[in-house]
Amino acid sequence: MHAHTAGTEDAGTVIRAAGLRLTDPRAAVLDALRDHPHASADQVLAEVAPKLQHPSVQSVYNALNDFVAAGLARRIEPAGHPQLFELRVGDNHHHLVCTTCGSVRDVDCVVGEAPCLTPSDPRGFLIDEAEVTFWGTCAACAAGVA
Amino acid sequence: MHAHTAGTEDAGTVIRAAGLRLTDPRAAVLDALRDHPHASADQVLAEVAPKLQHPSVQSVYNALNDFVAAGLARRIEPAGHPQLFELRVGDNHHHLVCTTCGSVRDVDCVVGEAPCLTPSDPRGFLIDEAEVTFWGTCAACAAGVA
DNA sequence: TTAGTTGCAAAGGCTTTGCACGCGC
DNA sequence: GCGCGTGCAAAGCCTTTGCAACTAA
Numbered sequence A, B: 001m002h003a004h005t006a007g008t009e010d011a012g013t014v015i016r017a018a019g020l021r022l023t024d025p026r027a028a029v030l031d032a033l034r035d036h037p038h039a040s041a042d043q044v045l046a047e048v049a050p051k052l053q054h055p056s057v058q059s060v061y062n063a064l065n066d067f068v069a070a071g072l073a074r075r076i077e078p079a080g081h082p083q084l085f086e087l088r089v090g091d092n093h094h095h096l097v098c099t100t101c102g103s104v105r106d107v108d109c110v111v112g113e114a115p116c117l118t119p120s121d122p123r124g125f126l127i128d129e130a131e132v133t134f135w136g137t138c139a140a141c142a143a144g145v146a
Numbered sequence C: 001t002t003a004g005t006t007g008c009a010a011a012g013g014c015t016t017t018g019c020a021c022g023c024g025c
Numbered sequence D: 001g002c003g004c005g006t007g008c009a010a011a012g013c014c015t016t017t018g019c020a021a022c023t024a025a
Helices: A011-017 A024-035 A041-051 A057-070 B011-017 B024-035 B041-051 B057-070
Strands: A074-076 A084-086 A093-098 A104-108 A126-137 B074-076 B084-086 B093-098 B104-108 B126-137
Touching: A011 A024, A024 A041, A024 A057, A041 A057, A057 A074, A057 A084, B011 B024, B024 B041, B024 B057, B041 B057, B057 B074, B057 B084
Parallel strands: A093 A126, B093 B126
Antiparallel strands: A074 A084, A093 A104, A126 B126, B074 B084, B093 B104
């Protein structure tokens, strides 16, 4: 019954299970990521601000980077936009990125397994992972809502 | 006999054909990109420095951005590394990026046409293009040459 | 107790912007 | 001649780093 995306269990449990110390900022950041599946550091900060005494930008970055290092979160870096973080890890899904507003949506991999995972010629590289990004315009921006 | 990647014709011809004015910095930047297929702004600057009187960082950025806007070049933004520019455009090839040193190599698309070009569910997005990036360690870095 | 974390402050890398002069067309 | 492009300078955004005090375990 365990969720692979660490989405249902208690934040504290998840954090500790990842081998990290449980602190208020970390718990708040994890909750923020659950509420905002593709949040930037700024958005996370805004989200945790009301819950903490003195939210600091660096603590947010620390928590986010620690999560990524611990395998709890995944870092997305849409070209031209600040980096985003998401909790879904290891399930081979891809992203739709709006070139106008930078919003991101998940798309499950076209093929079930790993479609483009094997380049025609690795050129000597040891491939760790393949990332597929679809660039386009989201419904809102297309509608002129900017 | 015309090259689609603007790789063989005179730099001036290519630049003007793109609707841009021909200037020394632009010609030098285009040549630099030809010599270094995946160059950063810094690398381009270093490359054009000897050829120009007073190479300025901004002129390089201007030229590069103009090229991208004119469809002459393509911008690559490997997460965590400065952006790179390449002249190959519109031929649906992808990239191998070294997570250690940031070096980039081209890989032709696995399938001839457009493999992952169609997401399972566009979520209302108007897709412009699909980008596939293979993250890994290049031969040099793997060998410990750092 | 003791190492890992926070918060504050400041720096850092990369890229863009503003404006006067000069050059391409 | 007109307008775009250059060069110089400075600012901007996002992210990281350094260090003392604190707290989770």
